[in-house]
Amino acid sequence: METIIYEFSETFAQSMDAQDPLAGYRKEFLFPKVDGQEAIYFCGNSLGLQPKSAQAYIQKELDNWANLAVDGHFHGEDAWYHVRKKSKPALATIVGAHEHEVVAMNNLSSNLHFLMVSFYRPSPKKFKIITEAGAFPSDMYMLETQVKFHGFDPKEAIVEVSPRENEHILRTEDILQVIKKHEGELALVMMAGLQYYTGQVFDMQAITKAAHHAGAIAGFDLAHAAGNVPLRLHDWDVDFATWCSYKYLNSGPGNISGIFVHERYAEDRDLPRFAGWWGHDEGERFKMEKGFVPMYGADGWQLANSNVLALAAHQASLDIFEKAGINDLRKKSELLTGYLEFLIRQISGESGVLEIITPENPKERGCQLSLLIHKGGKDVFDEFYKHAVVGDWRHPNVIRLAPTPLYNSFLDVYRFARILEQSLNKFA
Template sequence: MTTPYPFEDTEAFARGLDAEDPLRAFRDEFLFPKGPDGKPVVYLAGNSLGLQPRNAGRYIQEELEDWARLGVEGHHEGRHPWLHYHELVTEQAARLVGAKPLEVVVMNTLTVNLHLMMVSFYRPTKQRFKILMEGGAFPSDQYAVASQVRFHGYDVREAVLELKPRAGEETLRTEDILGMIDRHGHEVALVLLGSVNYLTGQAFDIPAITKAAHAKGCMVGFDLAHGAGNLKVSLHDDGPDFAVWCSYKYLNGGPGNLGGVFVHERHAHEKDLPRFEGWWGHDKKTRFQMGPTFEPLPGAEGWQLSNPPIFQLAALRASLELFDKATMAALRAKSERLTGYLEFLLDRLPPGFVSITTPRDVKQRGAQLSLRFKGEPQGMLKRLADAGIVCDFRKPDIIRAAPAPLYCNFTDVYRFVRTLEGHARD
């Protein structure tokens, strides 16, 4: 595919792009690990674990100090009272995924949230009991789906429909996804896809899939683990019933940090919708009356179970403030150019040395390019690490490189490919 940008294969050109980058200052807001030479690494693993924002430590320390100073009164009298702390990130998270604040809550972790959503939105019947998902979805999603199917008494082999690429192809075609929905939608209770596949890096067409599935009477959910903070999405307008995501990848919340949930506004006041209940989802006006009957908050907050961990929220808040300043529109524009430059440079390496399994169409990918190398991939990963370049490996033979636009630059990409070139000619 011909790049829309007039790229050049020189370090001077890469540095020139960095100099004119309107988002370049955000790089200084993050802490980079040091490589073997003591210098900051080229960090291309933000699709696995994002870097630490400089303010994360300070924000956590503030809450530690308030805990020491105030004890339980920190819930009401701290600099950022804990009782409402999760609300500090609600509007930021909503802007991040193109939703209304009513539709979003930050809570739990991704797979916990996925189970909670399936309790409400996977309601199988004798005629409509199947779940349509991509083959090769992240294993945790596969386990969650299989366990939900078994919980309802169905056979996984019959109830789970998996989308597979055509013979000889690496990724799914949108027309094949829509075709499967058209043929089997009458027996599908839930369409559940990742917005971006973790292995191939393929991004799916959320509005087209949602429209087709709803036309067949299916519920629709998306796992945005690799989409939130990576793609510019519009969940409210696109209309899926729910979405879930984590915050430790592109969102830089820290290892194991909280996840996010989107529940579309049309479900905001459905009090009778089946759900697992917990006291933090109870109406705030009467929560501390400790009554015996659950009264759900309207919107996504009504799915909360417990009061949230404040230190994790503090770390996430430090990152979401940066996303809010940068804006997803500007980050996505940079990402398309940055990943396009990576693609351009990789294509200039010796033929047969590396192949890109991620779609070439920028509308079907985010920051990640999945790479298959000639030879043993884990050895290549080690050689890259020795050169101060961090990527990651996924079985069977894929090295994933993701230049996250909030802190990666064009010189990083140039240095990565020059290092590969040295090994291509060995």
């Protein structure tokens, strides 16, 4: 990538936007307002913006429901019986998989539990799970209860990998060392792909390889990675993964999740799973007979029939992703985040008031920067909001900012920097 010499000026930001081949996608999203002013929205890591097309996509299915009712399952464009297939090409591209390895279904926490049924199969000797310290609460609760369900003590069975003293991010060699240390008792490595608090992208390929060498399974929660960083789950040999669609995939609050199951398990009928009729062989499904026969690939983990309205909103965003291209989005993301980093360092200088705890290497982070504010804290963050900046506050003193390449601009980043400067002058 061509080296960009950043400048702390509005003219520079405007020139970057003028050269941005993805700039036009901003117009495809609806921005919230704060006290009547359009927001500088840096919170796609919690909830992505609504595509303007989402309403029409949902309305189309409402019309099908109104005009066809139950016949909509088998008649009309995109008949509901096979509607899950429409999202597969985009999802496969986004997570780096074959289409038969992915399917949109359920929500993230449910999928974590269902996948654990298949992929956490502890024995008295090999029962431990390795995860990152400070994992997102859903992951912590899921692991705790799964371990208890199998009769183990979470304090003994769950091994958390922490950063070194006075560091904020995990070193890959430390993760691999912990895997090696526990290999005789290790059943599963289950981590985030991108850590929600620090914004660190983990080396999923190296972690998976180490897990397999230890005779364990490797799975990832990609809530903050899917649609944010390029993924190659199939090539990395990951066993399973799941993600949500309401963050960087811009598909609506609480909307549908998706799963990846490596094709090595595509025809494994002996693998334990909690079954539902939508995962049963669709050619035989309406015979309504006993005896579960899973569909080929990830589809065999489905339970209930597809949530059609949810998939419609999801597809509105996925169609935009297919046009923009995940690799081009990543290029812009690195530039946007790099510009934000440059401006923060310019403002903070030698004061020590701001500390970026996200990796400095662009390859080790997504579009999120997490800032420790050592003076002013929540007052500084609240001042942002008064100036229509929407970010995310995390206890005790971290602000997460996510300039998202589909809809954020370099001018957004510049304007935020000026507001940051004013807020720090006021409270820090």
